[in-house]
Amino acid sequence: MTETKMAYNSKVILFLLFSSNLISAMDRFVINYGIVPISKEFQLDATSTGLILSIFFLGYAIMQIPGGWLSDKFGARIVILVSVFSFSIFTGLTGVAWSFGILVIIRFIFGIGEGSFFPAGGKLIADAIPEERRSKAMSVFLSALTAAGIIAPILATSMMVNIGWRWMFVVIGLLGLLFGMLNWFFLKPKAGTSGLNQASFSSRTVQKTTKGSIKKMLKTPMIWALIIVSFSHGFISWGLSAWMPTYLVNERGLDLLSLGMLALIPGVTGVIFFLLAGYVIDKQKHGREKWIGAISGIGYAMLVYLMFHAKTITGVIIFQSLIPMFGGTLSVIIFSMPLKRLSQEIAGTAIGVVNLGMQIAGFLAPLGMGFIIDAFDGSYNGAVWLLTSFGIVCFLAFVTLYSSGKKESLIGEHAPIVPVTK
16 A cells, blocks of 8 residues: 555544544533433432433443454454444433433443444554554544533533433434444555554454453553553543533533533643644653653642632633643543554553543542532532542552553564555
8 A cells, every 4th residue: 555545544544533432422421411401300319410420431331341352353443333323323312211210221321332432443543553653643533522522512502402402312313323324434444554454364363362462461560550540530531521510500600501602612722732642742752651641640630629629710711721731641641552562463452451440430430429529418529639639649650550661562473464555
């Protein structure tokens, strides 16, 4: 394949990964705004509200390692297609839930359907993007989450005002099916400059190269550091995304439309910081990401504390807009380092293992914060200290566990390299 065609193929893949991740994030983020009228309709307390926000992540977490393994075994494309169609269908079904219990079941199965998407996307980046550009590619992939932070507030609040929360989920589900069709027709991954053509490997060969990979990964200090940071960062990130809309409405007195407009600002800064982080980390020498990550953990904790203690709405939005400077950096490090330091043949499994920490946190954070808010008679003080402490955990994990050594070649060091010809 010529260099021009390879670059074109990489751009198509990144566009499809970004757009599909944007839709998947929309599915997750609009519930944080929809939960306000949902809680009123079903008369939910904070603990029950937290369960609805959390249960998705339990299903999502369950599929992280299986999703990564399936991507390594059968290829990323088929796993991505199944996942996109699944989460789109269950987004639509969210809008037809008629009781609290049915809504919990739908959100749980929804999480299972979407759970394979992210590790499959990481696997596709490892297969199609050269190593020296993988942090940047991962930052583009991840930036869809913050781009959704720009779109979701306006879309969710305006749709709820005009057509109600139920039709909102139905419309977004239909949009997801459209992007599923785009993936079906245009997602045709080729091998990247690493020269590894995944389609050339038989299932038997892939099974041989991935045998025992999880055990070997779990013996690597870097992986444990990334799992701990993934959980801690996930607790802060999902805790904030789940409860900030409710906090701003109930504690700061914003209405839904004002909430949607103000949420644009941290959404825009989030996209910028994600892309900048990918560019900067790709330029660093091996090992420096350890100290970048450690500093980001401290910065994360400080900004969360300052945001909740700001005297004005303006102060809250300023600090909320700066949080992605550190949160985005942590995300890029967490999900790009396995693609750079571990063997390509286990890229999907590695991303699944690391992302498991973040998705377990996604289940625990909204539920845990809801419980703490109820326990403190509606006060957010206990929840704020909990979030802040996880920023300190990020710092400690990088300083004590993260190895700055050379690339780990756990398996597949001598896997056959199949040249790509056209």
